[in-house]
Amino acid sequence: MQFLIATTLCWIVWSDLRTHRIPNRALILLLLSSLLAHAASVDIAFNHLLVAATTFCIGILLWRFCGLGMGDVKLISIMALLLIPATLDSYLFFATIFSISALIHLLAQALILRSFSQPLPLAPSIVLAYIWLLYLK
16 A cells, blocks of 8 residues: 555656646545555544545635645645644644745755746645655654
8 A cells, every 4th residue: 555655646746846737646546545544443534534624625725815736735635644643743743844845945946947936846845744754753
């Protein structure tokens, strides 16, 4: 299961870097694999589903009013299903690492392209934050 999740995450990152789009097929595959990974425990699955639904609702607001891409909203919501354990400190750590990696990515892109006006693919930062969370927890 971990290999399928890792392969799907690589596909999402590559696609977002190349085209600034996250394929829905990859998101559906990631969603199904994360649901299967949590199928054994009903309590953990319910907690993860609750956090993912909350994250999706907040993401919709960010999409509507702040210009966040809908693919990024869906990816963050699905990633909420993968974070173990579903505790506040895990999500705060995830948000911190995501923010730092997105800022570094933005600065690197600005240095290379000499402009802040280009869209920033956020999937690499989201996946990097997830990897750091898994590594340190």
